[in-house]
Amino acid sequence: MTTAEPAYRRSAADVARELGVDERRGLSWDEARARLAREGPNTLPAARGRGPVVRFLLQFNSPLIYVLLVSAGVTALLGEHVDAVVILGVVVVNAVVGFVQESRAEKALTALAALTETTATAVRDGARVTLPAAGLVRGDLVELEAGGKVPADLRLLRTDELAVDESALTGESVPAAKDPAALPEAALADRAGMAYSGTLVTRGRGAGIVVATGARTELGDIHRLVHDTGAVQTPLTRKIARFGALVTVAVLALAVLTFAVGTLRGRGAAEMLTAAVALAVGAIPEGLPAVVTITLALGVARMVGRGAIVRRLPAVETLGGTTVICTDKTGTLTRNQMTVTAVTAGGRDYTLTGTGYAPSGTLERDGEPVDLDGHPALRETLLAGAACNDAELVQDGDSWQVAGDPTEGALLTSAAKAGLGAAPPRVAALPFTSERRFMATLHEDGTVYAKGPVERILELCDDAPADVTARAEEFGRQALRVLAFAKAHTGAGHLDDLPPLTFLGLQAMLDPPRPQAARAVRTCHDAGIQVKMITGDHAATARAIGARVGLGDGAAMTGAELAAADPGRVAATTVFARVSPEQKLRLVQALQDAGHVVAMTGDGVNDAPALKQADIGVAMGRTGTDAAKESADMVLTDDDFASIERAVEEGRGxxxxxxxxxxxxxxxxxxxxxxxxxxxxxxTALPVLPLQVLWLNMTAVLVLGLPFAVEPKDEHIMRRPPRDPALPLLTRAMTLRVLLVSAILLAGAFGLQHWERAHGASTGEAQTIVVNVFALTLMTYLFNCLSLDRPLLWRGVRRNPWVAVSAVALAGIQAVYTYVPAMNDLFDSAPLDGPAWLRVAAVALVSYVLVELLKRVQRPR
Structure with a gap:
């Protein structure tokens, strides 16, 4: 459109004139083709994915890997081709492990997405035609029917009981009734004269003019937000990156210093290059990427068993460091299924148990089951809800769904829970319209049933209890949606003259919380994690649901209030309502700027930008839109908020x-x-050669390091606060412990090498001593590290049998390294006698004792 005024603020006729379209005949085929060529198809820009080659090459994007590749090149130039091949092999193995896991996650997510082509019913040259939604252009006249998807942004021309489920776009849980009248300035969820691309028609029919297609729709605006939102590094990747950069700088500096000092002292350049390569290969933790990847991959595998697909490995750990969880309401904390929970009839209040559309539950009064035979007003109120109804309940295996309006589906379910059969056959109906504001049906036995808002039904009744309005207002304060019901008898076979009605009762309903939501929120609070609900729904509804799931009973902050609110008030608020996608995105960014690690859960298109911006985005797999899944780091296949709590526990472990x-x-x-x-x-001579260093790093480090990947979680892991995101990967206490063991290794290895050489040992024997000092000391140090603050030794072995398996495996591997002639030839190793092994064991034992003493000193009182 050429005018800057939004379409919903202008009359439909004015919009039609602006776009040059006949309100009955639509566009001509020639004009539609010309506009399609000029404006492009009604599709969103395709996301550019990374191909398999690029994804594999990105596995090498690490400073540590760069140093190893350079080391392999230098080694090859020196003629040590075996060493070069081994170094390259280590690098490639790490890359393959990461690539395979990422590919598996992408395939699982692709299989989860339902790939369907959207079609639309349009009017071209006065004839109704069905065509791909991609072929729509601005000015097209489009017809809508219940069950269909809105194919573009439409300015509605006419409606007939039209209601649209806009929850994926706005977060509003109740379908929005549509009316073609123009409106003043209104929020997206309140624009009754518009129907937006990607939303679902739940009731009635209508027609509208396309005013925006593709990237110019409201859905396209959200797609642009997602595209403009850069990928956020997780806390683990940030810490590993800083750690890797620090190690790289230190290693390069030491290697240059080693080469310079050696050559200045008259040693050959080739020998010093070998020493520099040995130092680089030795100081770089080659096993770290592999063990990190394996540990995260095992966490991913455990999460699959708990109903989650992880797209990026670090996402598992990120949840463990989460300090704030921002969750959507509709479909995440709630079931996204309207449920009648209370009925008022004959001056009495009743409750209904059970949630969702499954007809399983009981009708109770004061905690006791109710027999309908003694409660005629209750029977008639429930029967009116089932009779004055256009929806249908559909069973799909163990799941029940509603075909039609969710509110009417809830009324069918409440009648079924009470054991009511089908209503008498219908002969006539007055549909709900914005002017009429009620629905009425006439049945074969002459009974007329009506339903609608309380105030409208009371206008049609000649008698009603005095407390009905007060009771309806009480339900409203609980954020329940209330419908009133009435009946009459007529001998006429039509509803042209509606007789005076007799008031029957009220049914109150809501979108109920998921069964485990409150417990999951409570567990998150116990773990020191803030939970904030951010929804596009009304403030009263959001506040009531927040109170039900344990988010307090304070006021909900609206999106309009959010922009001007004091940061302290924002931080203290747990429920945010009527929040647009842009506001949701800004709130996540503000929390991150305050130093929080933010997890964002959601399922709608409106959640996608915030899901991508968050440190960890978690989408719902069953009800989630493709946009949400593609923007998330993790997809929950069971759509259960409680899975977030389990994921946090897994991530901390x-x-x-x-x-x-x-x-x-x-x-x-x-x-x-x-x-x-x-x-x-x-x-002196080099105590270890580059190939011997690689042997240590890829046998001792990997064999002994793998038990950490399956180490059981601490039983109190969810009773401690989240770790401070600002803290480094290693605390001061941990750094001191690392330096202590490093000093022990330096003293033991260097000291024993000189001892052996002074007592006639060969160079090969001395180097073999050094390799075994490192191997055995790492073995005893493994037992130190099963717990970072208390001794575990035998208890640690009992709870993780892989510790003993790894220790035995390493002993066997080192025996092969030391005594098998082929290994002696390849690695320049040599057999050792018994006394030499005793001296090696003494160093390892001293290391174990000193570390346990340091742990005791460092342990908090």
């Missing part, structure tokens, strides 16, 4: 295990670097 592994593995790398630097400075 993953992070604990990664920290244990890093604290355990780093002394090996630091110790190897220190031993090599000490040898250069002392002017």
């Amino acid at each position: 993953v992070f604990d295990n990664l920290v244990k592994f890093i604290v355990w593995a780093l002394p090996s790398n630091i110790g190897l670097g220190l031993v090599l630097v000490a040898a250069i400075l002392a002017g």
Whole structure:
């Protein structure tokens, strides 16, 4: 359109004239084709995915990997081709593991998405035609019917009981009734004269003029927000990246220093290049990417069993560090299924148990089951809801769905729970319209049933209890949607002259919380995690649902209030209502700017930008839109908010295990670097060769490191607060422990090498001693690290049998390395005698005792 005024504020006739379209005949085919060529198809820009080659190459995008690749090149230039191949093999294995996991997640998500082509019914040259929605253009006249999807943004021309489910776009849980009248300034969810692309028609029919297609629709605006929102690094990837950069700088500096000092002292350049490569390979934790990937992949596998598909590995750990969970309401905390929970009839109040559309539940009064035979007013109220109704309940296996308006589906379910059969056959009906504001049906036995808002039905009744209005207002304060019911008898076979009605009663309904939502919210609070509900629904409804799931009973902040609100008030608020996608996105960004790690859950198109911006986006797999799933890091296949709590627990366990592994593995790398630097400075022969260093890193580190991937979670893991996102990967206490073991390795390995050489040992024997000092000390240090704050030793072995398996496996591997002739030839190793093994074991035992003493000193009182 050429005018800047929104279409909903202008009359439909004015919009039709602006777009040059006949309100009855639509566009001509020639004009439609010309506009399609000029404006392009009614599709959103396709997201550019990364192909398999790019995804594989991105696995090498790490400073640590760059140093290893350079080391492999230098080694090859020095003629050590075996060493170069082994280094490259390590790098490729790490890349393959990451690539395979990412590919599996993408395939699982693709299988989850339902790929269907949307069609539309349009009027071209006065004839109704069905065509792909992609072929619609501005000015097209489109017809809507119940069950169909709105194919573009429409300015409605005419409506007949038209109601549209806009929850995926606005978060509004109740279908929006449509009316073609122009409106003043209104929020997206209140624009009754518009129907928006991607929403679903739940009732009635209508027709409208296309005013926006493709990227110019409201759905397109959200798509643009998603596209403009950059990918956010997770806390783990940020910490690993900083750690990797620090290690890379330190390794390069040490390697350059080693080469410079050695050459200045007159040692050959080739020998110093070998020493520099050995130092680089030794100081870089080659096993770290593999163990991190395996640990995260095992966490992913466990999450699949708990109903979640993880698209990106670090997402598992990120949930463990979450400090705020921003959750959508409709379909996430609630079931997105209207349910009658209370009935008032004959001056008495009744309750209905059960949720959703399944006709399973009981009708009770004061906690006791109700027999309809003694409650005629109740029977008639429930029967009126089932009779004055155009919906249908459909059973699909164990699941029940509604075909038609969700509110009418809830009325059918309440009647079925009470055991009522079908109403007498209908002979006539007065549909609900915005002017009439009620619906009435005439049945074969002459009974007329009517339903509608309380005030409208009371206008049609010649008698009604005095407290009906007060009772309806009480239901309203509980955010229940209330409908009133009445009846009459007539001998006429039509409804042209509606007789005076007799008031029957009220039915009150809501979209109920999921059964486990309140417990999951409470568990998150116990774990120190804030939960904030952000929804496009009305404030009263949001506030009531928030109170039901444990988010307090304070006032809900609206999106309009959010922009001008004080940051302190925003931080203290737990329920946000009538929030647009842009406001939701800004709220997530504000929480991140305040230092929070934010998890965002949602299922609608309107959630997609915030899902992408959040540190961890979690979409619903069953009811979630494709836009939400594609923007999320994790997809819950069971659509249960309680799965978030389980994911947080899993993520905390993953992070604990990664920290244990890093604290355990780093002394090996630091110790190897220190031993090599000490040898250069002392002017002695290299204590280990590059290939021997690789042997250590890819056998001892991997074999002993794998038990950390399956280490059980601490039983109190959900009773402690989230870790501070600002804290480094390793605390000061952990760093001190790493340095202690590194010093022990330096003293033990360097000292024993000199001892062996002084007592006539060969170079191969001395180097074999050094390799085994590292291997056995790492073995005993493994037992230190099963718990970072208390001794576990045998208890640790009992709860994780893989610890013992790894220790035995390493002993066997080192025996092969030391005594098998082929290994001696390949790695320049040599057999050791009994006394040499005793000296190696003594170093490992001293290390274990000193670390346990340090743990005791560091343990909080």
